[in-house]
Amino acid sequence: MSDNYLHMVPDDPYWRPDRTAAEEAANIVRGLFPQADHVGIEYKEAVTFFDAGANTESIHCAFCGSDLEDWWGDSMDQAAASDFSNLTVVTPCCGKSTSLNDLRYVWPAAFGTCALLVVNPGATSLGADQLRRIEQAIGSPLKLIWQHL
Structure with a gap:
């Protein structure tokens, strides 16, 4: 069985939100993807490459x-x-x-030290207004990485 992931990665690979902002953004994401298997925040020890998996084209x-x-x-x-x-x-x-x-990157990919994660979001897009709400809460522009594994 395959899975789909949405990683929302800050535009600056070295930037991290504070915990309060990240939790606020994650709460917004939970409301936007109520059918998701999991919504959370991933903090990495070092910069990590978030790729599109099988979606990657070029x-x-x-x-x-x-x-x-x-x-x-x-x-x-x-x-x-x-x-x-x-x-x-x-x-x-x-x-x-x-x-x-x-x-x-076709499909988008990004580097970062943290990401909002949605496992099997049940949707394939996010509206511009919805993305702005999440970005305002977390305090950074975000890159959306739709990964298929």
């Missing part, structure tokens, strides 16, 4: 749109060697400095 340069899949694996290995403490990379296509977090 990875592209944020500047020129070039396909970066062949290059990306080695870049991830290098960043992982330091527990993703430095996500800075130079793209092979146009030679521009960026972050692994800012590449264009």
Whole structure:
């Protein structure tokens, strides 16, 4: 049996909300996904890569749109060697400095030290107004990672 997860990851990979803000945001999420198997907050010891699992289609340069899949694996290995403490990379296509977090992932992916987690949310989207409410509660813009495993 497969599962679906929604990870809501702060835009800044190194930022963490305080517990009160995270709990307030999680309460909003519980109300939006009442049929979910679980809603909670994940705190990680180090920066973690939240990917789309089987939903992942491709990875592209944020500047020129070039396909970066062949290059990306080695870049991830290098960043992982330091527990993703430095996500800075130079793209092979146009030679521009960026972050692994800012590449264009189809389906979205993100790096972070925490995430709001929804297990089997029972929905496949979140409205812009709903997302704004969660972001205001937690205190940060969020990236939505719809993961299928």
